[in-house]
Amino acid sequence: VFIDVMMIEIQNNHCLRNKKCEVREQVREKMASEGYRRYEGLVPKSDIYVHPKSPFQLSSSYKAA
Numbered sequence: 001v002f003i004d005v006m007m008i009e010i011q012n013n014h015c016l017r018n019k020k021c022e023v024r025e026q027v028r029e030k031m032a033s034e035g036y037r038r039y040e041g042l043v044p045k046s047d048i049y050v051h052p053k054s055p056f057q058l059s060s061s062y063k064a065a
Helices: 022-033
Strands: 005-009 037-043 048-051
Touching: 005 022, 022 037, 022 048
Parallel strands: none
Antiparallel strands: 005 048, 037 048
């Protein structure tokens, strides 16, 4: 079982955009290890993750991070 698409908040009062954030890095490492493609900049303050087997792939005009 896998989830096709996830939107995960990466910026808030506890995890600022231009500062190192341990939790954000842990989430990104975990999602990468599970094979998800990460997209930045599509939704403010969030990363979008798409599973490689998902039928909901983003267009190649969106660059994966």
